[in-house]
Amino acid sequence: MDLGQINPLLLLASLMVAATPILLAAIGEAVVEKSGVLNLGVEGMMITGAVVGFAISVNTGNPAVGFVGAALAGAALSLLFGVLVLYLMSNQVATGLALTLFGLGLSSLIGKPYEGVKAPSLARLDIPVLGDIPVLGPILFRHDPMVYVSLIIVAATWFVLTRTRAGLILRGVGENHDAAHALGYKVVHVRLLAIAFGGACAGLGGAYVSLVRVPQWVEGMTAGAGWIALAIVVFASWRPWRVLLGAYLFGGITVLQLNLQAAGAAIPVDILAISPYVVTILVLVIISLRGSHGAPGSLGRIFHATH
Amino acid sequence: MRAVKTLLASAALATGLSGAAMAQDKTKVGFIYVGPIGDGGYTYEHNQARLAVEEHFGDKVETVYQESVPEGADAERAITQMALSGADLIFTTSFGFMDPTVAVAEKFPDVKFEHATGYKRAENLSTYSARFYEGRVVMGHIAGKMTKTNKIGYIAAFPIPEVIRGINATYLAAQKVNPDVEFSIIWAYTWFDPSKEADAAQALLEQGADVILQHTDSTAPQAAAEKAGNVITFGQASDMAEYKPRPRVTSIIDNWGPYYIDRVQAVMDGTWESHDVWQGIGDGMVEIGEITGLPEDLTKEAEDLRDRVGSGELHAFTGPINKQDGTPWLAEGETASDEDLLTMEFFVEGLTGEIPSN
Structure with a gap:
C-alpha cells in the first residue's frame, strides 16, 4: 500500500467534479419539495438534460448553449409532470416514476444519432490571480464554470428561501397549502414555478455528466444519480447548505474509495465500495436523532382549492 | 431503490x-x-x-x-x-x-x-x-511495452472468475516483456456506470498510470484517457473505434453473431441440445480490433501474438506460474486446464492487492 500516491489536491478537485451533477439535481429537487411537491422524476429529467445538452453542444459547437438547452429541456419535461399533478391531480409518486421512465426512453430515442460522437469540451476557467494561490488555487479556482454555477445556485437558493418574501411564500405553500390558499397565494402557480426550477437544475446536472464528467453520450448514462439526488435532499433536511454538504460528502467518498483502491489500500474493497452509502445513511440517522427533520408539511399531498 | x-x-x-x-x-x-x-x-x-x-x-x-x-x-x-x-x-x-x-x-x-x-x-x-482472456495476452504485451511509468491501471467489474482471468492473463503478458510493471486494480462493482467508470479512470491516471485497461462496458474510460492525453487504452467487448488511433490502440471484440445464428437454426431444425461452448480467437468469437497508433515493430509483434494464440500454438497460461502467495500452480511448459480457468479465484504471483470476496 502506498497512500502517498494519493494527491489530496487532485482528490479534492475531482471530488468537486464528481459531486456537481448530484448537487445540481438535489438543490433543484429541494426547492420542489419545499413547495410541497414530490417529484421522483429526477433521473428522467437528468438523462433528458444529458442528451439534449450533448446534442445541442455537438450541433452548435458551444457547450454553454448546450447547458442552456439542457436546462430548458429539463424544465419542459418537469412542466409535463407539473400539469399532470397540479391540474389533473394525478398521484405524485406514480407520475414521478412515469416521468423517469419517459425520460429514459425519450433520451435514448434522441440520443441514437449521437452515440460515439465527441462533445466540444468546456474550457476550464483559469482564474488568473486566484488560480495561482498555492494549495487552494488548484482546488478551488481551476474548474470548469459549471462548478461555480452550481455553487452560485446553492447560495441563491439559500438566500431566496430564507431571506426573501418569495421564499417565505414558497415555504408556506409547502408547509400548509390550505392555509396559503386561504391567504390568497396561488398555490398551483408557485408549485409550477418550483417544479420548473427543479427540472432545469436536474437538466443542468444531467448535462454536466454528458458534457464534462464523462464526456460523451451513452444511453442510460446517469445510472441512478437522480435517485441519489433524491436521497440527498432528505439527508439535507431540505436545507440548501446541507444539500451541498451531502453532495460533496457523497461525491468525496466515492472518489476517495476509488483512489484508495488504486493505491492498493489494505481495506477490503467491499467495504470501500459501500462506504459512500453507509456514510450517507449514518449521517442521515444522526441528523434524524436530533429531531428536526424539516419535511414540508404538505409534501406529496394533492392540493384542490375546494377541499 | x-x-x-x-x-x-x-x-x-x-x-x-x-x-x-x-x-x-x-x-x-x-x-x-x-x-x-x-x-x-x-x-x-x-x-x-x-x-x-x-x-x-x-x-x-x-x-x-x-x-x-x-x-x-x-x-x-x-x-x-x-x-x-x-x-x-x-x-x-x-x-x-x-x-x-x-x-x-x-x-x-x-x-x-x-x-x-x-x-x-x-x-x-x-x-x-x-475466451476473452486470449485477447488480453495481446493487450498485456502492448501495455508492458508502452508504459513509461510502469504503472498500469485496470478497471474491473466484479470479482468473478472471468474478470480475474482477464487480469491474470494481462499481467502475465505484460510482465513477460516488462518485469517492472505494476498493476493498480479498481473494482467498480458495476458492469455499466459511465460516471463511475470515468471517475475510476481518473483516479488511476492521477496516480500515474499511463495505460488503462477496462473490464466494464462503457466508453467512459476511453474519454477520460483521451482528455488526459498520452495514455493508451483498449476497446472492451466492442471495437470502440471512435477512439482510434489514440488512446484506443486495439480492442477485444465479441463476435456472437455466428453462434446465435447457429443456435437459432438448431431450434428450427429440432436439433438443439444442451452443451457448453467456449470459443476464442481461433473460432472467431473473439476478434482483435485493428491495431492503431503504435510503433511498427510493436504492431507486428502484437499481430504475431494474436495469430499464435489463435492457432493454439501459444496458451495464455503457460507455466511456470505461481499463485500470488508463492505456491506453484503450473509447472514449466504446463498449460492451464479449462476447469482451472473457469473457477479461477486467485491472482498470479506478482500482482498486489487482494481479490475482494464475492
Missing part, C-alpha cells in the same frame, strides 16, 4: 413486449441484456448479433429483447415474462443471470435457454462464452 428498479423494469418489460404480436409459425428468440443496447460495448455487441439473427432468418424469426435488466432476483421475473410471452429460445447474456436462468429453465422445460459466461447447465440450458 430496489422497489423502484423493480417497478421500472416491469414497466419497461410490459412496454417492450406489448409490441410483439405473436405469429405462430415464427421462431421467437428472446434476449436479456445487462446494459442498454447503446452502451457502445458489451451489450451493443450482443444486440448486433441479435440483428444478425434477424437479417439471416428474415421472416422466419422474431426477436424480442429486454435491456438494462438488473442482475439478481429481478432478472428471474424478466426471464419468466419472456418465456411466458412465447419465446422458443432465450439468451441471457450476463454472468449474474446464471441462477435466475437456472430457476426459470426448470419451470419451462419446453423453452431452450442459453446463458453466457456461466457454468450451470440443464437439459434445456446451455452455456456459452468467449
Whole structure:
C-alpha cells in the first residue's frame, strides 16, 4: 500500500467534479419539495438534460448553449409532470416514476444519432490571480464554470428561501397549502414555478455528466444519480447548505474509495465500495436523532382549492 | 431503490413486449441484456448479433429483447415474462443471470435457454462464452511495452472468475516483456456506470498510470484517457473505434453473431441440445480490433501474438506460474486446464492487492 500516491489536491478537485451533477439535481429537487411537491422524476429529467445538452453542444459547437438547452429541456419535461399533478391531480409518486421512465426512453430515442460522437469540451476557467494561490488555487479556482454555477445556485437558493418574501411564500405553500390558499397565494402557480426550477437544475446536472464528467453520450448514462439526488435532499433536511454538504460528502467518498483502491489500500474493497452509502445513511440517522427533520408539511399531498 | 428498479423494469418489460404480436409459425428468440443496447460495448455487441439473427432468418424469426435488466432476483421475473410471452429460445447474456436462468429453465422445460459466461447447465440450458482472456495476452504485451511509468491501471467489474482471468492473463503478458510493471486494480462493482467508470479512470491516471485497461462496458474510460492525453487504452467487448488511433490502440471484440445464428437454426431444425461452448480467437468469437497508433515493430509483434494464440500454438497460461502467495500452480511448459480457468479465484504471483470476496 502506498497512500502517498494519493494527491489530496487532485482528490479534492475531482471530488468537486464528481459531486456537481448530484448537487445540481438535489438543490433543484429541494426547492420542489419545499413547495410541497414530490417529484421522483429526477433521473428522467437528468438523462433528458444529458442528451439534449450533448446534442445541442455537438450541433452548435458551444457547450454553454448546450447547458442552456439542457436546462430548458429539463424544465419542459418537469412542466409535463407539473400539469399532470397540479391540474389533473394525478398521484405524485406514480407520475414521478412515469416521468423517469419517459425520460429514459425519450433520451435514448434522441440520443441514437449521437452515440460515439465527441462533445466540444468546456474550457476550464483559469482564474488568473486566484488560480495561482498555492494549495487552494488548484482546488478551488481551476474548474470548469459549471462548478461555480452550481455553487452560485446553492447560495441563491439559500438566500431566496430564507431571506426573501418569495421564499417565505414558497415555504408556506409547502408547509400548509390550505392555509396559503386561504391567504390568497396561488398555490398551483408557485408549485409550477418550483417544479420548473427543479427540472432545469436536474437538466443542468444531467448535462454536466454528458458534457464534462464523462464526456460523451451513452444511453442510460446517469445510472441512478437522480435517485441519489433524491436521497440527498432528505439527508439535507431540505436545507440548501446541507444539500451541498451531502453532495460533496457523497461525491468525496466515492472518489476517495476509488483512489484508495488504486493505491492498493489494505481495506477490503467491499467495504470501500459501500462506504459512500453507509456514510450517507449514518449521517442521515444522526441528523434524524436530533429531531428536526424539516419535511414540508404538505409534501406529496394533492392540493384542490375546494377541499 | 430496489422497489423502484423493480417497478421500472416491469414497466419497461410490459412496454417492450406489448409490441410483439405473436405469429405462430415464427421462431421467437428472446434476449436479456445487462446494459442498454447503446452502451457502445458489451451489450451493443450482443444486440448486433441479435440483428444478425434477424437479417439471416428474415421472416422466419422474431426477436424480442429486454435491456438494462438488473442482475439478481429481478432478472428471474424478466426471464419468466419472456418465456411466458412465447419465446422458443432465450439468451441471457450476463454472468449474474446464471441462477435466475437456472430457476426459470426448470419451470419451462419446453423453452431452450442459453446463458453466457456461466457454468450451470440443464437439459434445456446451455452455456456459452468467449475466451476473452486470449485477447488480453495481446493487450498485456502492448501495455508492458508502452508504459513509461510502469504503472498500469485496470478497471474491473466484479470479482468473478472471468474478470480475474482477464487480469491474470494481462499481467502475465505484460510482465513477460516488462518485469517492472505494476498493476493498480479498481473494482467498480458495476458492469455499466459511465460516471463511475470515468471517475475510476481518473483516479488511476492521477496516480500515474499511463495505460488503462477496462473490464466494464462503457466508453467512459476511453474519454477520460483521451482528455488526459498520452495514455493508451483498449476497446472492451466492442471495437470502440471512435477512439482510434489514440488512446484506443486495439480492442477485444465479441463476435456472437455466428453462434446465435447457429443456435437459432438448431431450434428450427429440432436439433438443439444442451452443451457448453467456449470459443476464442481461433473460432472467431473473439476478434482483435485493428491495431492503431503504435510503433511498427510493436504492431507486428502484437499481430504475431494474436495469430499464435489463435492457432493454439501459444496458451495464455503457460507455466511456470505461481499463485500470488508463492505456491506453484503450473509447472514449466504446463498449460492451464479449462476447469482451472473457469473457477479461477486467485491472482498470479506478482500482482498486489487482494481479490475482494464475492
